[in-house]
Amino acid sequence: MTPDPAEAAATAMARHRHDPHELLQVLREVQESCGWITPEAIDCIQARLGLPRSKILGVATFYSFLHINPCGRYRILFSDNITDRMLGNQVLLDRMCRNLWIERGKVSEDGLVSVDSTSCTGLCDQGPAILVNGIAITRLSEARVDEICDLVREQIPVGDWPAEFFRVDENIHRRDVLLGTPWLPGAALQAAMARGTEALIGEMKASRLRGRGGAGFPAGLKWQACRDAPGKARYLVCNADEGEPGNFKDRVLLATAADAVIEGMTLGALATGAWRGFIYLRGEYRFLLGHLEGVLERRRAAGLLGESILGREGFDFDVAIHVGAGAYVCGEESALIESLEGKRGTPRNRPPYPVTHGYLGQPTVVNNVETFASSCLVALKGGAWYADIGTRESSGTKLLCVSGDCARPGIYEYPFGVEVRQVLEDCGARKTKAVQVSGPSGACVPAAEFGRRIGFEDLPTAGALMVFDESRDMFQVARNFVHFFAHESCGFCTPCRVGTSLLTQMMDKLANGHGSPYDFAEIEKMNLILQSMSHCGLGHSACNPVLTTIAKFRPAYLRRLAHEEFEPAFDLDRALGAARQMTGRDDPAAHVLPEEAT
Ligand SMILES: Cc1cc2nc3c(=O)[nH]c(=O)nc-3n(C[C@H](O)[C@H](O)[C@H](O)COP(=O)(O)O)c2cc1C
Ligand code: SF4
Numbered sequence: 001m002t003p004d005p006a007e008a009a010a011t012a013m014a015r016h017r018h019d020p021h022e023l024l025q026v027l028r029e030v031q032e033s034c035g036w037i038t039p040e041a042i043d044c045i046q047a048r049l050g051l052p053r054s055k056i057l058g059v060a061t062f063y064s065f066l067h068i069n070p071c072g073r074y075r076i077l078f079s080d081n082i083t084d085r086m087l088g089n090q091v092l093l094d095r096m097c098r099n100l101w102i103e104r105g106k107v108s109e110d111g112l113v114s115v116d117s118t119s120c121t122g123l124c125d126q127g128p129a130i131l132v133n134g135i136a137i138t139r140l141s142e143a144r145v146d147e148i149c150d151l152v153r154e155q156i157p158v159g160d161w162p163a164e165f166f167r168v169d170e171n172i173h174r175r176d177v178l179l180g181t182p183w184l185p186g187a188a189l190q191a192a193m194a195r196g197t198e199a200l201i202g203e204m205k206a207s208r209l210r211g212r213g214g215a216g217f218p219a220g221l222k223w224q225a226c227r228d229a230p231g232k233a234r235y236l237v238c239n240a241d242e243g244e245p246g247n248f249k250d251r252v253l254l255a256t257a258a259d260a261v262i263e264g265m266t267l268g269a270l271a272t273g274a275w276r277g278f279i280y281l282r283g284e285y286r287f288l289l290g291h292l293e294g295v296l297e298r299r300r301a302a303g304l305l306g307e308s309i310l311g312r313e314g315f316d317f318d319v320a321i322h323v324g325a326g327a328y329v330c331g332e333e334s335a336l337i338e339s340l341e342g343k344r345g346t347p348r349n350r351p352p353y354p355v356t357h358g359y360l361g362q363p364t365v366v367n368n369v370e371t372f373a374s375s376c377l378v379a380l381k382g383g384a385w386y387a388d389i390g391t392r393e394s395s396g397t398k399l400l401c402v403s404g405d406c407a408r409p410g411i412y413e414y415p416f417g418v419e420v421r422q423v424l425e426d427c428g429a430r431k432t433k434a435v436q437v438s439g440p441s442g443a444c445v446p447a448a449e450f451g452r453r454i455g456f457e458d459l460p461t462a463g464a465l466m467v468f469d470e471s472r473d474m475f476q477v478a479r480n481f482v483h484f485f486a487h488e489s490c491g492f493c494t495p496c497r498v499g500t501s502l503l504t505q506m507m508d509k510l511a512n513g514h515g516s517p518y519d520f521a522e523i524e525k526m527n528l529i530l531q532s533m534s535h536c537g538l539g540h541s542a543c544n545p546v547l548t549t550i551a552k553f554r555p556a557y558l559r560r561l562a563h564e565e566f567e568p569a570f571d572l573d574r575a576l577g578a579a580r581q582m583t584g585r586d587d588p589a590a591h592v593l594p595e596e597a598t
Contacts, residue, residue, distance in 0.1 A: 005041035008033035013048050020049045021360075023342030027060055028283075028325050032134070035075075036067040062344040062490075063325035064118065065134060065283050072107045072114030074152045079129040081120035081245040082480040083403045083466060089128035092145050093117065099149040113152050119328060119484055120245035121284045124403035124466070125171045125410045133158050134286050137165045168287065170252050171410025174426060176397040177389060178260075178374055179413050185259040186304050188376035192267055193310060200271050201227070204375065206383025208395040213239055213331075213368030214438065214462040216394075219375060222365055225355040227272040229363035236268045236277035237359065237366045238319075239336060243282060243328035244439035245484060246464030249399035250369035252411050254281075254288050257373055258295040262319060264372030266304065267379055268365055269317035277319040278359075280336050283326045292321055328488035332536050333366040335490070346492045347536035368462070370399055390416035394455035402427045404467035414454065421450040423465060431470045434553070439464040440481035441541035444474065444548040474549045475556040479507045481545035489538060496539030499530045503542065510560045517561065520550065 012029035016022035023045070030041045037060050046053050060066045067075075078084070078093045097104050097115050107114045123129035126138040132148070135158065144165065151161055172179060192200045204220030211217045226234055238261060242250040253261055265277045281288065296319055299305045309315045322340055324330050330339045334348035337359050358364020374396055378386045387395045394416035400423060403409045407428025414423070420435055435445045437454070438461035445452060445459065452458050468477060486500035503526055506519050527543035534540050550557055580590050 005030065005034045005038040006044045009041040009044040010048070013045065018048060020051055021340070021342040023049065023051065023056065023059055024063070024325060024339060025322060025342075027056075027066055028323060031066055035073055035133075036070050042068075059342065059344055063283075063327050065326035070107060070111055072112060073155075074113040074158070075131075075133050076113065076115045076148075076152075077118040077121075077131045078116070079119075079121035079123060079127060079131070080117040080480075081124055081127070081484075082477050083124040083246065084120075084127040084129065085480060086404065086472070087128045089117075089140070092128060092140050092142065095142060096145050096149060099146065100152065112155070118284075118326065119243070119488060120247075122242055122248040122251050122282070123168065124246055124248060124401070126169055127403075131284065132161075134283065135166060136168060136284065136287050138168055166287065168251075168255070169410075170256055171408075172252065172256070172413075173402075173408050173410045174412040174414065176413040176415060177377060178370075178397050178399070179257070179411075181377065181380075183260075183376070183380060185263060185299065186302065186310065188260075188263050188379040189266055189270070189304065189310060192270055192379040193312065197270055200267065200379065203378050203383035204271070207378040207386035208383075209371065209374055209378055209386060210394065210456065211368055212370035212374065212398070212462065214244075214441075214460070216456050216460060219367060219371050222355055222367070223268060223271045226274075226363045226365045229356040231356075231363040233276070233360075233362050234272050234274040235359040235362060235364040236265050236272065236274045237333075237336065237340065237354075237364060238265055238277065238279045238369055238372055239331060239333065239366050240279055240285065240369050241282045241324055241328075241331035241336060242285070242369070243331045243488070244441065244462055244464055245481070246401060246403055246436065246439045246466045247462055248401045248403075249411055249463040251285055251288070253369050253373055253399070254279075254285070254292060258292055259299070260373040260376045261369050262295060262299060262372075263304070264367075264375040265319060266309065266317055267375050268367065268372065270315065272363070272365060274365070275316050275318075277317065278340055279319060279321045280330070280340060281321055281323050282331075283324045286323055289321060289323060296321075327490070328484075329490045329536070329538055332538065335536070336366065337364065344490075346490055349535075370463075391453075391455050391457060393457045398454060398461070399463055400454065400461070400465045401463045402465050402467065405429060405432065405469035405472070406467045416455040417453050419451055419453055420445055420459070420465075423454075424450065424467065427467070429467045429469070432467055433470045433472060434468045434474055434477075436464070436466040436468070436477065436545075437461045439466075440484055440545050441537070442544070444477075444545065444552055446552045473556055474553040475507075475510070475560065478545040478549040479504075479511060482507050482542070485538060485542040489542075493533070493535040493539065495529050495533040496535065496542065499526055499534075499539065500542050502526060503546065507546065510557065513560060515557070515561045520557070523547070523550070 008030050012026040102108045105116045121129045128140040130137050209219045307316045327345045329335050330345035332347050335345040339345040354364045390396050400412045437443050437459045486504045489496045489500045491497045530539050
């Protein structure tokens with residue numbers, strides 16, 4: 001750890017050419033060196049980058065992995081997706097806090113360690129997972145928790161912890177054309193260059209390849225729109241933010257097929273005329289940074305990146321990696337661009353769209369990791385070949401990230417159109433009650449609907465497919481998702497900031513046995529407000545998990561309705577319980593009688 005924050009800041013700024021747009025990277029690197037972003041580091045950044053202090057603080061406080069106060073030399077964050085919960089993360093978190101004598105969310109008195117939770121870390125197939133100083137540890141168990149506590153107490157540097165802790169498996173259980181076609185780096189580019197730039201866009205359009213990040217916009221049309229937009233420069237962004245709980249296929253693609261992803265970006269550059277590209281890598285995948293830098297370096301050495309790619313004069317393109325810092329909303333393409341420009345990740349007003357006004361106001365393509373990787377197949381095999389796979393509305397294959405109650409969680413690649421039932425059979429799911437397709441913002445599918453198909457016609461998904469067996473309470477699943485949205489709301493617009501928080505209070509109220517049918521009506525009302533008045537997709541989909549579970553699993557909610565009439569969320573008598581305990585009184589006079597409370 002560098003003891004001198006000013007020196008750490010100076011080194012980070014020099015590495016980023018004193019470019020104010022690199023502010024987030026500078027702050028992240030200072031934090032990596034010093035453990036937190038100290039006032040001295042901020043002074044230094046303010047002086048050298050010429051940025052107002054309020055802006056630096058505004059950025060530093062937006063991202064949940066950045067800290068402007070000391071936060072423990074060992075910063076431990078438990079992944080808190082519903083699948084981590086199903087694997088017992090809460091018990092393990094309590095055990096660690098007990099073991100280390102600390103309170104959750106607080107730094108130990110000696111400043112050694114802090115333990116808290118974070119949103120899904122993209123390791124649902126090998127949870128429960130944690131991040132220690134930003135680096136992922138998988139398959140937590142009681143024994144591993146105890147070992148970690150010992151290592152922390154003995155102050156062993158994280159780099160010297162057993163390598164086994166940090167093992168991240170790929171768990172690929174089914175390959176189709178994307179994961180199963182052998183090809184050599186450069187082959188897709190050579191095929192595209194032989195056909196010509198116009199023909200490449202033509203093949204992309206013919207392939208009907210739709211974006212794999214969720215919304216499904218045709219990739220060929222996006223590339224063409226960017227190429228045709230007026231501008232001084234064009235940019236390409238690979239969206240590897242992958243924050244949707246239950247999703248982890250981009251992690252696996254970057255780990256096993258980074259060449260295909262980067263070659264897809266280079267194809268995009270050939271098609272659009274972009275000279276610079278970025279991989280926006282979510283902070284939780286920091287452990288992939290070294291590997292990705294290595295692949296970029298290898299490709300530069302092979303003439304597949306840099307100047308005059310594959311010997312073609314004027315075909316210049318290179319890629320930089322930007323690491324995020326814990327903000328789900330940065331997956332939204334305009335928020336991602338703001339973040340790339342060194343700002344808070346607040347979604348922009350759209351239109352104008354990034355294809356005309358993106359990074360630094362210039363035409364920019366933002367595509368998902370899987371979209372770029374799939375474009376290599378189009379270049380290699382042709383648009384018609386690709387369009388022949390899958391269904392009419394959804395050509396090609398899709399990587400599904402299966403997690404939850406099944407024998408073989410992991411990655412499954414299928415042609416679009418596969419039935420949910422087939423996926424459940426292949427992953428060894430038993431007695432399945434429901435499947436959540438596409439994470440919290442997606443659809444909850446009950447057993448009666450397992451004949452439904454994955455694809456834009458029926459069940460669109462960015463990839464997540466979480467399995468819940470008969471033992472699971474779908475109300476608690478929805479409650480976890482609602483808490484996720486409230487935690488991740490960027491706070492920019494009031495309907496979402498307040499609405500997601502009210503929604504969590506309503507779900508907590510139901511969970512605490514104070515619900516009434518009145519609350520259902522309130523939830524419906526909240527949905528209308530969030531749908532019509534939120535600024536971005538996060539707010540639009542925040543009520544989805546509740547509405548779909550109320551529709552499909554109503555008894556899970558009805559069980560919690562203790563009252564037919566409205567019931568306030570606050571129970572004064574229960575709130576006084578702690579005081580009764582402290583004073584050792586539990587006689588009738590120490591209780592608030594129902595008539596007194598009203
Ligand atoms: C709140 C929110 C989060 C998103 N997160 C991601 C993400 O992590 N990865 C992604 O590719 N797209 C994400 N998207 C969609 C992107 O805005 C964008 O549509 C996508 O990156 C475009 O790439 P594609 O056309 O290849 O799908 C998100 C959208 C919203 C509203
Ligand atoms: S809808 Fe939510 S996440 Fe989106 S801009 Fe508004 S506050 Fe931010």
